[in-house]
Structures are given as structure tokens and as C-alpha cells.
Amino acid sequence: MRTDFDAELEDRLVRYAAIDSQSDSHSPTVPSTAIQLDMSHLLMDELRAMGASDVTLSADSVVLATLPATAGVNAPVMGWLAHVDTAPQFNASGVKPVVHRGYNGGDITFADAPDLRLSPADYPYLAEKHGEDIITASGTTLLGADDKAGVAVVMTAARHLLENPDIAHGTIRLAFVPDEEIGRGVTPNLPADLAADFAYTFDGSMPGDVEYESFSADAGVVKITGVSIHPGWAKDELVNALHLGAKVLMTLPHVTMTPETTEGRDGFIHAVSMTGSAAEVEIHFILRDFEMAGLEAKGDLLRQVCETVAATEPRAQITCDITHQYRNMRYWLEKDMTPVDMATAAVRKAGMEPVSGAIRGGTDGSRLTEFGTPCPNIFCGMQNVHGPLEWVSVQDMARATQVALNLAASVAELDPPA
Template identity: 70%
Template sequence: MRTEFDAELEDRLLRYAAIDTQADAGSTTQPSTAIQLDLSRLLVTELEAMGAEDVRITDYGVVLATVPGTVEGPVIGYLAHVDTAPQFNASGVKPVVHRNWAGSPIRFADAPDLVLSPETYPYLAEKQGDDIITASGTTLLGADDKAGVAIIMTMARHLLAHPDLPRPKLRLAFTPDEEIGRGVDPRLPADLGADFAYTLDGARLGEIEYESFSADGAVVKITGVSVHPGWAKGKMVNALHLAARLVAVLPQATMTPEVTEGREGFLHLYEMKGTAAETEMKFILRDFERDGLAAQGDLLRQACATLQAAEPRARISCEITPQYRNMRYWLEKDMTPVDLAREACRSVGLEPVSVPIRGGTDGSRLTEMGVPTPNIFTGMQEIHGPLEWISVQDMAAATCVCIALAGLGGRRG
């Protein structure tokens, strides 16, 4: 289905995606990279030009703005994040539009051997006739979450241009550093000032998500005994070898991302660096239930303790840090925001579907901090890699849902 929003959404995503906003988990600044503010400042300029109110960038890097209400009702927030994932190259993104895609495999100008095939990716096969946007093959696209940014900006522009449309006060927020788990500063809930909110950070058409992983991060540090290798017998303790032994005893066949799906959690080693003298390993722990997450932490601690007992000359530490919790724990107590989003979907001819997110959003933290924030689809697919793609028409459908949702909020006033 084509809408009046297609051209605007395409233009916005092409412009936003070309701006490098990659986050850096190793940085201690806020935001983690100054380049994220390049897009944030552009959004401020565009919001002011379209007539939004209270537009500003906070000192923790979040763009905030208001679409004034025309009727009484709950204050509704809409959020998306400006940063892109650090897992894959995000510099020099060259978006490509495959207009009125005919259904044949999509190839990439800068990576001729790369193929996006509808046979391999069934959801793509459903999008024949849509306008498909990809990158050029050597970078991710950044639809995660610049598609969400484009959708919210398009919605805001439309509502501001039509003051006759009923809606309550809307608050917009564009956050940095979501991809590295730092999108929600403790000051954001109060600054946002919303009764409830929605992140535009989901995938397939019609998805309204209110369950996410619960998440912890873990850092294991192994300090061995460094000795010249020529005279090391009986003296050296190789930290790299101990790290390899730790990986070997963890349940790789049943508890890693590459062998889990659905509601199964995982224990993921995503970074390891060091020398024979000292090695650091970084893990993420994910499960939909608190007990499952705690069991993963216990498993990792016990594996470290066993390794320490076997080699007392080494020093092995395991530090586990909470990251976010399943938003369902709070949303299931009051499903009003979820029910409104489902009603908005049906009002524009979509049947809503709710599936658990095998990840988290800024909404996970916001919900835990007192602002109920389910997640709405954008259409983004195969994120964090060179095959990332999105349908402009899926984005347009999400825009229609957001506008309808604002109208429903006004009628609830």
C-alpha cells in the first residue's frame, strides 16, 4: 500500500543514513561519540523549521521536542535512537533504493558477491512491488534506528501541518547510545514528561512488542604469570590458555546465540582481548525470565571459580552488571499502552502481532523506570550487517499507526 508519506520517508532515511552516528562501547563520554550529535543537531533544525516547540538537546545528548496537543489527554512519548551499532562498519553509508522491487535477488554495487535473496529471507519475498532500501554492500544501512527517526519526524511534520487533527500533547525524544545500552539517562523520564511512550525500533509489519530480554553484562579478567617462554617450564601461567579453557567448559551447544531462538536465552562471549599475561573477556547474558538470567550468572561464576581452583597461581575475577529487565514485568500490570497500539494498528487495516524481542530497547529501561514504553514496528530487517534492508511502505504503515495512535490518545482524554 502506497501513501502520501512514502517520498518523505525515503528522503529522510536516505539523508539520515548517510550520516555516520556509530556508537563506541569503549568510550566514557556522553554521548559515546561526538558524531552522533551531527544527526541530533540536524533534527533540532528540522524540528524547529516544522514548528515543534520546546526543541533542545539535553546535556546528556537527547533531542527533545513537543508537538502541541489540540485536545486533552495523556501525554504520549515517541522515541527512536540516532546511533548505529558498533558491530559492523557504519562509515560511508551509501543508501540504495530498489524501486518497485520486482522480486529478483538484490545485489550490491560495492560487494558483488553479496546477495540478498527472497529465497533465503522469506519476509523479503512478501515485499515484491515495494521500494526496498539497502546499503551498498560494505556497511550496514542504519535503518536501526534511523527508520524510527524518519517515522517520528514524518509524523510530527504531518501533525504540525494539520492543527485540525485531534491529539493530546506529544513528546518526542531521539536518544544516543541505545546500541551500547546507554540510551536512557536517569534524567530522561522526568525530562520526557510522558504518561506513557513508544519506541519506534521494531521489525515486521504490525508488530507491537511488550516483552524483551532481561539482560546482564559480565567481564571476566584473567591474570596469569608472565615468564620468558624459553625458561617457562613450571613457571608460566598463560592467561590466553585459561580463557580458552573457560570457553570450552561453557555450554556452547545449547546456550549461545547461534543455537538459540524464540524464548531461549543465551550466554554470549562477544569480545576477548589480551596477552599470555592478562586477558579480558566480555559476555552478555540474556533470558526472558529473572530466574533464567540468574542461573546464567551462576553458571559463569561457577566456571570461573572452578578454573581458579584448578590454577591457583592465576587471578580470575568475574563481575556481572545489570543492564535492563523484561518490560513485560511492568506492562502486564497495565496493558493500556499496548492495547492502544493494537487498536491503532487495526484502525489502519493491520492485524497486530506481539512477539518477544530477542534484545532490548530504550523502552525496556524506560518501562523499568516508570514510563510504560512498548515497541512499534518500523520494517527494519537483517540489522547490524551488510544485508540490512527496509521497505519504504512498511515505514509508511508505521507512520500511519503513530498518527492513529495520537488520535486515539486524544479520544481517551
């Protein structure tokens, strides 16, 4: 069944997904890739055209805008967030979105990858989408519904409120953030820039999801310097950094502590990339756990492994640097569950049963909550993200849009902050 928002959501996602905006963890710039600003500037133009106020690009390249409160409403300020970047894990250049209207329930094929299949036999939730409108990419890229579906939801809800002043709501602040996929989009400046009492990211998957618990996360960088020499004269002289890097990887508990061997509330150590040569190697890791003690233990383990491998070859230099990324937002939100309770009520009002699981990942809300603005995560419908089988139902995006509008109405009924 199509809704009043379907056409707009479809149009927005198709247009947004076709814009290259992949982030790059190896880049030191803000944003990490200049192409993200193509999305940002488009959103600024669209926000101004729809009548939003205070449309600006912050020093941290966050698009900010205001939906002013309707006359007579004095309520807490709510924020809505989504991120403009797409994941660096898979090709995201030249995305060609494909709309499969009135999905027939069978396998979905891809024009640019004839052997690829998106099958309800492999992804049971797809079987529930019979008759809905499914958007995929063309087979050689990800789609980018993470989080351009969230961007489409926020923009559609914002446009609806601006064009319908009879819908009472408090001030709503919008933020479209770069570099979420590499954990750098939300900086300590954002709480003041956003100026919201609480907020929501629209960056979740299944309809009904209201998430207030995420991984805690650190990043690890291991640098190995060997002894380089011409291989013809290498006997007893060469120290191959690649071999030592392999030892580090194989010494870690790869059978019990990697993403592909863990689930539920298990944490992991994930080797993301290994680059270099026989002379020098750099290995990038991400460390994840729901509890701080578990995260710290994983950092200690990585350091210990590096020390052990270094002891086998004193001529090499091995360093291990662990840096903070984000923390489990539950630590703050459980102290005042009001934003979570409001979201679950908004989901129920939209005809769904709320589900609050622990995210095996993080969102901008994880960092924003840590920096002082409570920010649970709400679904936007994206599925199978970060790969060529990514898809989203237009009707699931419409369900998320209705949740946003329900939140706007419910906040209007709250007492203003003291």
C-alpha cells in the first residue's frame, strides 16, 4: 500500500544515492572527502527552498537548519540527525539506484551483475515486502541507504511540517553529518551547534527499532618497521615486516574474537586493513565491546600480542596505538529514558511494535550522547548495508517518516525546559 510520502521518499533516495559521498578513514581532512560536500550543499539548497531557517554549514562541515516552533508552542528543542557519507568498505562510486515497484516476492536480479541475486530465501525479511517498492543499486556498488534513507526521511518530515503549519510542534533542529562511517562526524562542538535538549538519529534498520545501546569502540594502529635489504643479500639480515604483521594477525584469537565468529553481545577485534611492504607495515584494527571492561581488555590483548611478536625479533620496531572512538550510549541514556520512551510511543502510534536491541555498531548518536545531548537511534529501513545486496523498502522509509512526525507532535505537548 502506497502512502502520501512514498513518491517523495523514492525521489529523494534515488537522487541522493546517485551522488558519490564515500568517506575515507585515511584522509586527515574535514570532511574526509570533498565529495561529501556535494550532498551537503544540495541539502542546504533544498532546505532553503522548503523554508527552513538558519541553514548553515558548520566549521565541522555539518549542515544545520531549524524548523521554528509553531505559534504558541514552547517546548524542549528536539534534534533530527542523519549522515551524508557512505561506507568505505565497498565500491560506492557511480551508484545507479533501481526501483522495483510492487515487488513480486521472488529473487531480485541486478543489471550490472547478472550472477548476483537478492533472494528472500537468504533474507527472510524481504519476503515480507511483497507488493512494496524496493530500491537497490545495480549490482556493482552499495546503495547508500545507510544513511541516505535517513536523510530522505528527515528531509521529507521537515518539508511536511513546514508546509503544514497547523501541525503543532516545538523547535526542531536538523543536522546532516559527514564522516559517520569512519567515526568522525560528531565532534565535541556539535552539542552547542545543534542546541537541542535531546535528539534522534535516523540510522537504523528494521521498522520499530528504537536503539539506545551500542558498542563502545576504539581504533588500533599497529606499525611495524623491519630491516630492508636487497633480497639477494638478505641471508641473516632481512627482517620482513610483512611476516611480522602476519604473526600479529595469527597470534590474535581469530577463531573466537573476530566479527565473523561473534554475535549477540560478544565483542571483537577486527583487522580492517594491512598495507605496506617488507620494510614497513601498518595494520588498522577496530575494537568493539558493549562493556568498558571488555573493550579495555581487547586493547590490552592487542598490545600484548604486539609485545610478544616484537620479542621474537628484536631488530624490528613494533608500536601499537589505541585511540578512543565512541562509547555505549546506554551509560547516559539509562539515567533518563524520556527520549527513548517518547520514541517507543511514537513507534506504537505509527502501528508498529517497538524493538530495542543492542546495536552491533555505533551511530552518531553514540558520540552525541557521550558529548551531552541524549540521542537514541530510530530505524529508516535500510537492509544489508555496506555491500551490493543493500536494499530498502520505500514503505519502510514512510513508516520512519511517520514516527518522526509523531515525535514532533508529542514534543509539542511537553513542558518547556526549566
